[in-house]
Amino acid sequence: MVIASIDIQDGKVVQLKQGEELVLRRDNALELAEEFNRYGEIAVIDLDAAMGKGSNSELVKSLLRKGQCRVGGGIKTAEQAKELVSLGAEKIIIGSVAFRVPGKKGAGIAAGEFAVQTEFLKALAGKIGRERVIVAVDARNNEITVDGWKTPTGLSLIEAAKAVEPYVSELLYTCVEREGTMNGIDLDSVKALRDSVSCGVTVAGGVSTLEEIEEISRLGCDVQLGMALYTGKISLAEAFTASLNWGKAELLPVIAQDSGGQVLMTGFADREAVAESFKRGNLCFRSRSRNTLWMKGESSGNTLRLLRLRTDCDRDALLAEVEPAGPVCHTGAWSCFETGRQYTWEFLQSIITERFRNPAPGSYTATLDDELVREKVMEEADEVCTAATHDEVVWEAADLLYFLTVLMVREGVSVREVLDELDRRHKK
Numbered sequence: 115m116v117i118a119s120i121d122i123q124d125g126k127v128v129q130l131k132q133g134e135e136l137v138l139r140r141d142n143a144l145e146l147a148e149e150f151n152r153y154g155e156i157a158v159i160d161l162d163a164a165m166g167k168g169s170n171s172e173l174v175k176s177l178l179r180k181g182q183c184r185v186g187g188g189i190k191t192a193e194q195a196k197e198l199v200s201l202g203a204e205k206i207i208i209g210s211v212a213f214r215v216p217g218k219k220g221a222g223i224a225a226g227e228f229a230v231q232t233e234f235l236k237a238l239a240g241k242i243g244r245e246r247v248i249v250a251v252d253a254r255n256n257e258i259t260v261d262g263w264k265t266p267t268g269l270s271l272i273e274a275a276k277a278v279e280p281y282v283s284e285l286l287y288t289c290v291e292r293e294g295t296m297n298g299i300d301l302d303s304v305k306a307l308r309d310s311v312s313c314g315v316t317v318a319g320g321v322s323t324l325e326e327i328e329e330i331s332r333l334g335c336d337v338q339l340g341m342a343l344y345t346g347k348i349s350l351a352e353a354f355t356a357s358l359n360w361g362k363a364e365l366l367p368v369i370a371q372d373s374g375g376q377v378l379m380t381g382f383a384d385r386e387a388v389a390e391s392f393k394r395g396n397l398c399f400r401s402r403s404r405n406t407l408w409m410k411g412e413s414s415g416n417t418l419r420l421l422r423l424r425t426d427c428d429r430d431a432l433l434a435e436v437e438p439a440g441p442v443c444h445t446g447a448w449s450c451f452e453t454g455r456q457y458t459w460e461f462l463q464s465i466i467t468e469r470f471r472n473p474a475p476g477s478y479t480a481t482l483d484d485e486l487v488r489e490k491v492m493e494e495a496d497e498v499c500t501a502a503t504h505d506e507v508v509w510e511a512a513d514l515l516y517f518l519t520v521l522m523v524r525e526g527v528s529v530r531e532v533l534d535e536l537d538r539r540h541k542k
Contacts, residue, residue, distance in 0.1 A: 123161040153351070157184050184205035204246070213229070213269060228267035251278075272310045276310055324353065360385070369431070494510060
């Protein structure tokens with residue numbers, strides 16, 4: 115997996131060389147998150163919070179609504195971590211607090227006053243789940259550093275990694291002396307770290323070529339990109355393709371499903387097809403019988419707009435979330451696996467949206483103005499509450515859901531936004 119980094123300072127996206135020298139600054143964080151989400155998780159790092167110079171909490175919250183994000187920077191308590199998870203963070207990145215003896219802070223701390231904080235990590239894993247915990251093992255010359263890489267701890271990278279492993283799902287390894295330099299990775303250190311732990315490992319710091327991404331991926335590690343991505347030396351599409359496991363076969367299976375989860379079709383893709391899918395914005399495949407590249411819907415018009423592409427745990431199969439322009443199967447069926455389209459809440463909303471865009475003669479939906487639809491929502495809610503039998507509850511609930519969805523369409527609220535909000539509440 116390839117992870118794009120969004121480092122935030124003073125409300126802007128920045129890239130720093132070795133954590134200090136400002137190399138670039140951009141102000142389009144939300145747009146970047148929407149784009150990066152096509153390729154995988156996003157690492158959102160609040161540099162101000164990490165350095166004790168304030169925070170960018172409101173921007174971080176907004177970014178959490180744009181994609182699958184892992185969040186780090188200045189997170190010092192399990193309660194802070196829990197709040198971020200409840201706001202939508204997929205994982206939490208813990209840094210200095212994992213290694214600092216409580217009460218000791220600031221540069222110049224004497225050697226011996228740092229140690230792996232197992233009790234804190236145990237409490238954190240209990241609060242949000244081990245599967246959501248990432249510990250940043252930032253190291254300079256294989257020694258853990260904290261305080262934005264300014265303070266050496268005297269702790270060995272490998273020994274610290276082994277000590278935190280029972281409490282985490284993943285380690286984020288940054289080779290500090292190479293961070294932001296694009297001078298290449300310290301592959302020997304990566305291999306040593308990978309061999310010492312069984313949890314996940316993400317590598318950052320100095321990655322500058324597709325060959326390095328392939329090397330890191332072959333070791334079973336993920337790659338986090340920053341400077342090389344923002345300077346245009348590597349594109350996310352190229353990086354994603356390079357990170358896949360092409361060692362088993364030249365073609366990888368691709369499963370296409372819509373946003374509601376209905377599987378639409380399967381096909382196969384080679385490197386070119388993956389690259390073209392990102393380039394065109396529509397899902398492409400490699401024909402096994404003709405050995406040609408083809409885009410789904412090229413002749414019929416029933417394209418599959420690519421929303422995001424994800425890989426499985428072995429990086430040898432792909433899951434494409436798509437928006438179909440029409441029936442997917444060559445038989446005319448909506449899906450190659452089912453004759454009809456699954457009736458989901460998303461499908462209901464798409465029908466209502468179309469009724470407003472292109473009102474059909476006699477369409478009741480098109481007559482529902484703001485005042486009327488609000489009256490109907492209140493009316494149907496009352497009828498649900500007074501329904502006396504199982505069948506009556508089903509009938510009235512269907513009416514309520516219909517009118518509620520009409521109101522959502524009028525207000526520009528998507529089903530996904532509502533479900534994401536419920537998911538955030540579930541995580542609290």
